[in-house]
Amino acid sequence: MTADILAFVRVLADAGVEYVVVGGVAANIHGALRTTVDLDIAYSRSSANITRLAKALAPYEPYLRGAPPGLPFRWDEATIQRGLNFTLTMTLGDLDLLGEVTGGGRYEDLIGRAEPIEIEGRRCWVVTLPTLIVLKRAAGRSKDHEAIAELEALLEERDRR
């Protein structure tokens, strides 16, 4: 299900959730044209942030994406504490919650490699374009070759301006 990205930004920012946008939406924010259906974020694993995250997303009925219906999955602080990375589907769309990102580490590692961008009148932290390229390269997926080429071309175009 396509993520209502703008709604996600409003919900997370208004709840004071500490997160950094990574993945395809970050690429789009930087100017890439490739489309994406989900929002990927690296979130802080601090207890306070997990509490905020659990509360903020609960109204949107998070459930494990691709899992059969009826699993005893409960969206709460304990579940987030026990897990790390979650691929979720919810009424706002699909969201990948990443406690750790391949090649990028945790939220605390990525926030220093992120820049504040205003979306929906809120400050939203997004990994920098060079960091995004490093993350995509680290993922090592052949399907990302075109995406990485686009991001690197974008970086060249941006530096030329």
Place this chain on the structure above:
Amino acid sequence: MDRQRTTDDIVLEPDPVIEAYKKDVDRTLLRENLKLTPQQRLEKLVAFMRALEQLRGAASKRR
């Protein structure tokens, strides 16, 4: 194929595979997109994905 030093001190070593793909990137579209604000880029993405979903829905109804 020069090494690219970025503004946040990341050195990107050129990758021959990526360089090959880069030749096919339509830079005119990227330049146009760079003229938009991040908010406008996201709005464009959301609108496009919604339109795509509607088209898919319409196509599946016809089947």
